[in-house]
Amino acid sequence: MAIFKSPRRLENEGKRKSHFSFSDRQGWRKCRKCRSNFLPCLGKPGKGWSKPKTRGAAIKTLFLKSPSAGIRFLLFVAASLVLMTVDHRQHHLESVRSVLSVLVYPLQYLVNLPVAGGHWMSESLVTRGMLIDENAQLREERLLLNSKLQKFDVLEEENRRLRELLESSMQLRERVLIAELLAVELEPFRRQVVINKGRREGAYHGQPVVDANGVMGQVIHVGPFSSTVLLITDPSHALPVQLNRNGLRAIAVGTGQDNALLLEHLPTNADIQKGDLVVTSGLGHRFPRGYPVGIVSGITLDPGEPFAKVEVTPSAHMEQSREVLLLWPHDLGDTLRDEGVASNP
Amino acid sequence: MNERRHNGGWVIAMSFVIAFMLTAMPLPEWAVNWRPAWVAMVLIYWCMALPQRIGIGVAWLLGLVLDVQQGTLLGQNALGLALLAFITIQTYQRVRVFPLKQQAIVVCVCLLLAQFINLWIRGIMGVPPQHWTFWTPAFTSMLLWPWLFIILRDLRRKHHVY
Numbered sequence: 001m002a003i004f005k006s007p008r009r010l011e012n013e014g015k016r017k018s019h020f021s022f023s024d025r026q027g028w029r030k031c032r033k034c035r036s037n038f039l040p041c042l043g044k045p046g047k048g049w050s051k052p053k054t055r056g057a058a059i060k061t062l063f064l065k066s067p068s069a070g071i072r073f074l075l076f077v078a079a080s081l082v083l084m085t086v087d088h089r090q091h092h093l094e095s096v097r098s099v100l101s102v103l104v105y106p107l108q109y110l111v112n113l114p115v116a117g118g119h120w121m122s123e124s125l126v127t128r129g130m131l132i133d134e135n136a137q138l139r140e141e142r143l144l145l146n147s148k149l150q151k152f153d154v155l156e157e158e159n160r161r162l163r164e165l166l167e168s169s170m171q172l173r174e175r176v177l178i179a180e181l182l183a184v185e186l187e188p189f190r191r192q193v194v195i196n197k198g199r200r201e202g203a204y205h206g207q208p209v210v211d212a213n214g215v216m217g218q219v220i221h222v223g224p225f226s227s228t229v230l231l232i233t234d235p236s237h238a239l240p241v242q243l244n245r246n247g248l249r250a251i252a253v254g255t256g257q258d259n260a261l262l263l264e265h266l267p268t269n270a271d272i273q274k275g276d277l278v279v280t281s282g283l284g285h286r287f288p289r290g291y292p293v294g295i296v297s298g299i300t301l302d303p304g305e306p307f308a309k310v311e312v313t314p315s316a317h318m319e320q321s322r323e324v325l326l327l328w329p330h331d332l333g334d335t336l337r338d339e340g341v342a343s344n345p
Numbered sequence: 346m347n348e349r350r351h352n353g354g355w356v357i358a359m360s361f362v363i364a365f366m367l368t369a370m371p372l373p374e375w376a377v378n379w380r381p382a383w384v385a386m387v388l389i390y391w392c393m394a395l396p397q398r399i400g401i402g403v404a405w406l407l408g409l410v411l412d413v414q415q416g417t418l419l420g421q422n423a424l425g426l427a428l429l430a431f432i433t434i435q436t437y438q439r440v441r442v443f444p445l446k447q448q449a450i451v452v453c454v455c456l457l458l459a460q461f462i463n464l465w466i467r468g469i470m471g472v473p474p475q476h477w478t479f480w481t482p483a484f485t486s487m488l489l490w491p492w493l494f495i496i497l498r499d500l501r502r503k504h505h506v507y
Contacts, residue, residue, distance in 0.1 A: 069435065073427060073428075073430075076401055077424060077428075080427065084424075087418050096419065103410060107365050108369055111370055190416065220416075236472050
């Protein structure tokens with residue numbers, strides 16, 4: 001509404017008055033004669049004064065703006081920065097994450113449901129012939145494994161005796177638990193998976209995870225029903241390893257690709273060959289020693305570089321396994337007690 | 346606004362639940378990096394439609410949940426979503442009346458801004474993304490925005506969400 005003159009001044013002008021009048025209660029009134037919204041409509045004050053239309057609530061919301069939006073935004077930015085710093089530097093926020101993961105788990109379960117249903121369907125609808133074939137194959141495999149195990153038993157016993165003679169204690173047996181991967185995706189550019197075992201089953205932060213062929217990764221977030229596993233191929237993961245052939249120690253870091261690890265800081269004259277088996281060395285006190293990590297697949301010796309570039313293909317089937325094994329290594333009893341998890345199965 | 350009660354909260358909640366599920370849905374390998382930013386898009390819509398109801402606080406909490414779901418640093422997505430909510434609440438009077446194509450471009454720019462913040466945080470943490478596909482979610486979101494907008498608007502009108 002354009003206001004050109006104040007009502008007082010208009011009244012003071014005397015003789016001719018506007019069709020508009022101003023009262024404290026109702027605000028501006030509109031001229032009914034000329035339907036004008038403008039003040040310079042000067043005429044006789046008639047009978048009809050229409051009430052100004054009240055503006056609807058819909059219009060009001062159009063102009064709703066909380067004046068403190070900026071301040072609130074700054075507050076939340078500060079809160080995020082504090083959270084990120086604390087989460088990055090310390091592990092105090094694991095409880096918050098674990099509480100929130102209870103909220104998230106049903107969603108992940110729902111997303112996983114069609115995939116799990118598909119698997120269940122394909123499993124329950126296989127033909128009898130296929131089952132018989134599979135059974136025969138499994139029998140054969142079992143026979144082979146059993147024969148290997150016989151030799152292994154003898155070797156283990158011998159190993160134990162020799163270690164007793166050397167007075168060094170090392171145990172190889174660990175408690176394991178099978179966990180299933182949930183078919184949910186986490187952020188791209190990181191290598192993480194979600195498994196369906198959590199604190200209820202005794203999973204703990206830093207727990208090693210392997211599959212049937214090799215080391216897969218370690219647990220980084222534990223929720224009551226599920227946990228997140230950081231794979232060894234993640235760029236932020238580093239794993240102390242050694243060569244099985246000669247015990248040469250190295251660090252295997254992830255590259256972000258599924259089929260490659262890099263051995264860092266190996267001198268160019270290191271005794272390493274293509275095809276060498278890389279196993280965990282157990283030096284980081286996270287992973288038990290002796291688990292296969294991968295096979296050396298490529299060595300680049302650049303005379304200009306101080307270190308050799310050694311590529312390793314992981315043994316674990318990162319993108320194919322549906323079942324993984326959670327390990328409770330016995331010889332890490334101290335760590336377990338620190339984490340508040342019973343070391344005895 | 347105080348005398349008016351809110352209505353249809355379950356529509357908003359369900360739209361966010363579905364957005365979270367779409368975010369976690371497994372995709373084929375080639376499509377993973379092209380996944381639209383579902384939660385961010387739904388948040389922008391509700392901030393634009395009901396700014397008195399969905400604000401920066403809600404966005405921040407949703408961001409925390411997203412962080413837990415995605416396994417990112419706690420607060421990383423929260424910061425991004427709070428920024429998106431802030432921009433939307435500052436500009437919704439203008440963006441609301443834009444034609445859909447223009448809206449889509451605005452959404453794309455907002456998402457790129459949020460991605461940029463995300464990139465900073467990753468860089469500070471020492472794990473910067475290695476590939477240009479880091480930016481693609483903003484563009485796929487731009488292409489999908491008109492459809493999402495129409496679907497959510499119809500849902501909002503049908504169920505009288507205000």
